[in-house]
Amino acid sequence: MADDFEFPVERTPILMFAAALGETNRIYYDEAYARATPLGGVIAPPTFGVAAAHWDPAYPLRGVRRIPEPPPRPAQSGERIGGGNLTRVLHGEQRFEYHQPLRPGMQLRVSERPGRSWEKEGKKGGRMRFSERITEYRDERGELVLTATSVGIVTERAVEGGA
Amino acid sequence: MTGNARRSFEELPVGTEHEAVVVEGLSRTQIVQYAAASGDFNPIHHDEPFATRAAGYPSVFAHGMLTMGLTGKMLTDWLGDAVLASFGVRFVRQVFPGDTLTAKGRVTAATAEGAAGRVEIELVTVNQRGEPVVSGSATALLPRRKSA
Numbered sequence: 357m358a359d360d361f362e363f364p365v366e367r368t369p370i371l372m373f374a375a376a377l378g379e380t381n382r383i384y385y386d387e388a389y390a391r392a393t394p395l396g397g398v399i400a401p402p403t404f405g406v407a408a409a410h411w412d413p414a415y416p417l418r419g420v421r422r423i424p425e426p427p428p429r430p431a432q433s434g435e436r437i438g439g440g441n442l443t444r445v446l447h448g449e450q451r452f453e454y455h456q457p458l459r460p461g462m463q464l465r466v467s468e469r470p471g472r473s474w475e476k477e478g479k480k481g482g483r484m485r486f487s488e489r490i491t492e493y494r495d496e497r498g499e500l501v502l503t504a505t506s507v508g509i510v511t512e513r514a515v516e517g518g519a
Numbered sequence: 520m521t522g523n524a525r526r527s528f529e530e531l532p533v534g535t536e537h538e539a540v541v542v543e544g545l546s547r548t549q550i551v552q553y554a555a556a557s558g559d560f561n562p563i564h565h566d567e568p569f570a571t572r573a574a575g576y577p578s579v580f581a582h583g584m585l586t587m588g589l590t591g592k593m594l595t596d597w598l599g600d601a602v603l604a605s606f607g608v609r610f611v612r613q614v615f616p617g618d619t620l621t622a623k624g625r626v627t628a629a630t631a632e633g634a635a636g637r638v639e640i641e642l643v644t645v646n647q648r649g650e651p652v653v654s655g656s657a658t659a660l661l662p663r664r665k666s667a
Contacts, residue, residue, distance in 0.1 A: 378549070379592060401588065407558060443563065443575070449610065
């Protein structure tokens with residue numbers, strides 16, 4: 357299982373993430389606008405927590421990225437999306453519990469742990485193995501900011517569900 | 520547009536519905552843009568030969584988290600910024616380039632809790648054929664309207 361890692365929340369990555377969603381909401385980039393709202397400043401969109409992947413040394417879907425330096429041994433296969441054969445792993449479910457919005461300037465500490473795992477016989481995909489991962493994001497004071505639960509599926513064949 | 524003002528609890532009784540087209544004719548460019556922003560470079564989402572020949576899919580397809588993010592856009596545009604207490608989805612069908620997605624929400628429960636109110640929302644996002652691509656739920660904490 358991966359070690360904890362730091363996730364600095366910054367305005368430019370928030371802008372890029374919101375832009376990729378086709379967002380037009382100024383709360384995600386316009387500091388002057390955002391300061392005048394009750395939120396008092398720019399915040400990140402509700403699914404931005406996944407962008408912590410950029411700082412996760414053990415993240416398996418890195419493309420050509422070599423920084424931060426990956427751990428000497430690859431993350432155990434199958435336990436996380438992309439940990440095994442990339443053609444057969446899918447994202448089955450995702451859930452977030454929000455405690456405070458993510459804001460530029462936050463220095464978050466991210467920790468992950470495995471959750472439940474189970475198997476199911478799929479019509480198209482053959483035997484499907486499901487495994488849950490729970491990720492906690494805490495601020496400098498150790499307060500919980502965000503909890504994310506993701507369910508990865510390893511399938512035998514191409515399937516209709518998952519993404 | 521500007522940001523999203525928070526709805527009051529009283530504006531969202533049980534049964535209230537909302538829907539929005541969150542992407543029209545999804546482009547490969549947007550999928551690639553999302554890959555870069557999220558850090559998820561699984562080639563199944565951008566490398567056509569990999570997605571078709573190696574993995575057996577009809578083409579590349581969107582990250583589930585892109586579809587979830589688009590569904591989240593409907594929620595925040597509808598309910599306001601930073602009001603969600605939880606948001607969860609199940610990815611039930613892949614989203615392919617060219618797809619047009621409509622995200623739909625419906626209030627299934629509303630409970631007053633002091634100065635705030637808790638609203639439970641059932642979610643489904645469908646493609647241009649009306650097939651669900653994600654289904655899920657969200658909880659929002661909304662301010663209660665001050666009585667005059």
